[in-house]
Amino acid sequence: MAAGEDPLTGGWGRWENVLWYLDRHGPISRKELMSHRTRRPGMGPQRWDGRHFELHYGVFPSSEDMTALYLLLILTTGLEPESALELSVDCLKNPTRGYVEIEYVKRRRHGREANRMRLRDGGLGTPGGLIRLALRLTRRARAHAWNDSKTALWIYWHSNDVRIGGGVRHFRPRDIAVAFCERHDLRDEDGERLTVHLRRLRKTYKVEFYRITKGQLPLLARGHSKEVAASHYADIPALRPLHEAAVADGLSHALQEVVQLRVIPPQREAGLKQDTSAAAKELDVAPGEAKKLLDGEMDLWLSSCRDFFDSPFAATGQACPVPFWSCLDCSNAVITSRKLPAVLAYLDHLEDQRQAMPAGAFDLAHGRTRERILTQVLPAFPEPVLAEARAIAEATRPLENLPPLLGGIGSRQ
Structure with a gap:
C-alpha cells in the first residue's frame, strides 16, 4: 500500500495502486473494479478476476x-x-x-x-x-x-x-x-x-476461573450477588468433582485439626514418670493408667493406647476394630521413644508402597498417615534419638515380627 499511487494516473494494473485506492476512498464493488479494467489498458481479465475479496481483506477486516x-x-x-x-x-x-x-x-x-x-x-x-x-x-x-x-x-x-x-x-x-x-x-x-452458544461463553469463563481460584465464591461473584454466582455458575455438573474434592479436603483438614497425637519426647517422658499427677493431666487418664502408659503396659504396635476399649471407631466397651496404622489417626494414641523403631519401619514400608502405587491411590490409602509421621511424630524427637531408633528398627526388623492377629504386614509375607 505504501508503494502504491492513484490508479487513475498510475494504472489499475498494479495491486498496490488498488490497495492505495481502497485505503483512501473505501470499498468498491466488483462491477466497478471490472469496469476500470475495461476502461484502462494494462489490466488483463485474468489478473483481477476472483481477487475482489482478497484485495478488500488486505485493507479491511472481515x-x-x-x-x-x-x-x-x-x-x-x-x-x-x-x-x-x-x-x-x-x-x-x-x-x-x-x-x-x-x-x-x-x-x-x-x-x-x-x-x-x-x-x-x-x-x-x-x-x-x-x-x-x-x-x-x-x-x-x-x-x-x-x-x-x-x-x-x-x-x-x-x-x-x-x-x-x-x-x-x-x-x-x-x-x-x-x-x-x-x-x-x-x-x-x-x-x-x-x-x-453465545450464552454459554460467560459460563465457560466462570467455570475456568472457578477452577483456577479453587472454588473462591467471593471472586466468582464479581458483578453478581453470591446467590446468583452460586446458582448460575458454580452449581453445574462440570464443577461437581471440584466441589467433592473440596469437601474431602475440608474433612481431611478437620480430621488433622481434631486428631492431635500425644507425642512425648524423652526428656518430657522422664519428667512425667516422676510426676504421676502431671502425667495423668497431660494424658487425660487416671493416675494409675498414666503409670501403665508410661511403663509400656498399654503398648500397641505403633503407639500406646489410652483405652483400647473406648475407641472413637467403635462403641464404648468394644475392642478397637481398626487396623494398626489407624493408631496415627486416633486421639487415644500416645507415642514415646519406645515406639519410634516401629514407626520408622512402617515409614520405610510406606515409602516402598509409594513407589509401587499410583500417586492418587497411595494418597487415598496412606497419604495422611505418612504426612502425620513426617510432620507430627518425627520432628518431636532429637536426631540422636531418631538415629538410635533407626538402628533398632534395622536390627530387629519389627515389620517381620508383627503379630499376625493384628493383621500386620508380617502376616502377609
Missing part, C-alpha cells in the same frame, strides 16, 4: 476476524455477550501499570447501567491487548464506516453491499461463528462440529 476477537474477548474477560457487543472505540479507560479499565453497558431489568471492569493490559494475551488489536485492525475501515457505526468497536467490510459497518445493529457473531468453526474445522470433545 466479519470472521471480528467474530474471532469478540469470542476470545468474552472467554478472556467473562463479559456478557450483549455488553461485549456494545463496546465502543473509547471503552479503554485509565491504563496504569499493566492494567486498564474496560467501560461497558450492562443490561438490567430496570434499565441500562454503565460499568467498568479492571483487567490486565499488555500483549495480545491480555484483554486490553485484544481490544487494542481490534482498534488497529479497524483503523482504516473506520474512516469509511457508516455514521452509526463509526464509534462501534466491531466493524468490518460487508461484501454484499460494499460498505463498512457493524456494531449492535449489524454485527451478528452468532451466525458468523458457524462459518468460522467450519472454516477452521473446530470439533468438540466428541469429534462433532463445534457449535458456539
